[in-house]
Amino acid sequence: MNNLYTIAERFLVAGKIVDIKPLGEGFINDTYIVTTEGDAPNYILQRKNHAIFPDVPKMMDNIARVTAHLKAKVVAAGGNPEREVLTVVPTKEGALCYHDAENFWAVCKFIEGSVTHDVADTLRLAYMGGKGIGKFQAMLADFTEPLHEVIRGFHNIRWRFEQWDRALAEDKAGRKASLATEIEWIESRREQMLAFWSMVESGELPMRVTHNDTKLSNILFDQNDDVLCVIDLDTVMSSTSLNDFGDAIRSYTNTGAEDDRNLDNVSMNIDIFKAYTEGYLSERKVSMTATEREWLAFSALYITYEQVLRFLMDYIDGDTYYKTRYAEHNLVRTHAQYKLLESMEAQYPAMQHIVRELLED
Ligand code: ADP
Numbered sequence: 439m440n441n442l443y444t445i446a447e448r449f450l451v452a453g454k455i456v457d458i459k460p461l462g463e464g465f466i467n468d469t470y471i472v473t474t475e476g477d478a479p480n481y482i483l484q485r486k487n488h489a490i491f492p493d494v495p496k497m498m499d500n501i502a503r504v505t506a507h508l509k510a511k512v513v514a515a516g517g518n519p520e521r522e523v524l525t526v527v528p529t530k531e532g533a534l535c536y537h538d539a540e541n542f543w544a545v546c547k548f549i550e551g552s553v554t555h556d557v558a559d560t561l562r563l564a565y566m567g568g569k570g571i572g573k574f575q576a577m578l579a580d581f582t583e584p585l586h587e588v589i590r591g592f593h594n595i596r597w598r599f600e601q602w603d604r605a606l607a608e609d610k611a612g613r614k615a616s617l618a619t620e621i622e623w624i625e626s627r628r629e630q631m632l633a634f635w636s637m638v639e640s641g642e643l644p645m646r647v648t649h650n651d652t653k654l655s656n657i658l659f660d661q662n663d664d665v666l667c668v669i670d671l672d673t674v675m676s677s678t679s680l681n682d683f684g685d686a687i688r689s690y691t692n693t694g695a696e697d698d699r700n701l702d703n704v705s706m707n708i709d710i711f712k713a714y715t716e717g718y719l720s721e722r723k724v725s726m727t728a729t730e731r732e733w734l735a736f737s738a739l740y741i742t743y744e745q746v747l748r749f750l751m752d753y754i755d756g757d758t759y760y761k762t763r764y765a766e767h768n769l770v771r772t773h774a775q776y777k778l779l780e781s782m783e784a785q786y787p788a789m790q791h792i793v794r795e796l797l798e799d
């Protein structure tokens with residue numbers, strides 16, 4: 439691998455680079471902060487995971503077009519496009535990413551004074567996060583150009599079941615025999631989840647421009663916990679807007695960690711659910727269809743179920759997709775996400791009640 443300095447210098451960075459350090463704990467890409475001398479801006483350098491994103495230039499093309507659209511909206515509203523929207527920095531040759539024979543790299547501007555959170559520990563933070571994603575979707579409502587499908591069938595459970603059935607048939611790591619209980623968790627809900635996705639396939643749930651990875655750490659907040667900017671735009675694609683809501687609920691409302699070994703820590707905090715939903719609906723309510731409104735709460739169960747399937751499938755496959763820190767990591771994640779799913783299922787009537795009340799306000 440090329441030296442990180444050599445790679446960063448391929449891009450149109452202003453100022454002399456004085457430091458490059460790893461940042462964040464993403465499961466997919468490698469992220470670095472590039473510090474420059476004096477008043478010059480700092481940058482984020484990322485090694486994009488080519489095994490997961492088969493066509494990185496197409497992915498960067500999505501990001502460039504979506505951020506250009508968002509910047510125009512922010513300017514029209516009198517905001518600051520440099521702080522409220524990610525700024526992609528091209529290479530010196532004008533490309534959106536750099537390929538060094540082994541890896542794909544991309545750079546964006548570092549947004550100074552920003553904060554990321556791993557835990558939504560206040561109702562206000564959850565409300566603001568919901569508002570941030572709601573606004574992100576609302577600003578993209580009139581983005582009508584087609585986007586590349588950067589990961590095939592990303593939140594399409596029918597496609598996930600094709601992968602799942604193949605993973606079980608191949609049993610690459612020889613782990614299937616020990617996983618009868620976990621496999622039954624997936625199988626027992628197969629029809630219910632397919633029924634939800636059928637509404638996307640039939641057009642009953644509309645396709646919109648969506649983020650698709652709305653966990654809390656993918657929003658930059660300012661020092662007052664107001665939303666600055668939605669980041670990690672690798673998975674921006676067309677899908678149902680409900681997926682963004684559901685994935686955020688999966689992330690924000692968990693009283694434990696995504697990979698908690700102590701399942702007693704894991705449950706869905708209904709107050710955080712309410713706060714996030716209130717923030718989200720403050721931006722989205724007017725533009726949602728009746729079917730979107732009706733299935734909003736269910737999307738949290740759908741995405742959490744999908745995450746159980748994806749962690750378990752990666753464990754069955756021998757841990758090839760997600761970064762893992764220890765041998766059983768994907769299995770621990772599977773159990774923790776399943777516990778969260780059970781907690782959501784138990785509270786589903788209450789979730790629906792909250793959504794209905796907020797929609798009536
Ligand atoms: P990953 O795909 O690995 O999750 P992200 O794009 O989410 O990568 O970046 C990882 C972390 O780096 C974020 O959670 C955030 O803390 C920080 N970060 C990313 N982009 C920026 C940016 N433009 N300005 C400031 N911090 C950023």
Ligand code: GN1
Pocket residue numbers: 463464465466467490650651653656670673696745
């Ligand atoms: C991955 O890249 P990161 O860490 O934000 C994954 C998401 C999962 C998430 C689980 C491209 O997100 O789909 O929900 O881990 N991203 C991709 O934490 O697969």
Ligand code: MG
Pocket residue numbers: 464655656670
């Ligand atoms: Mg991220």
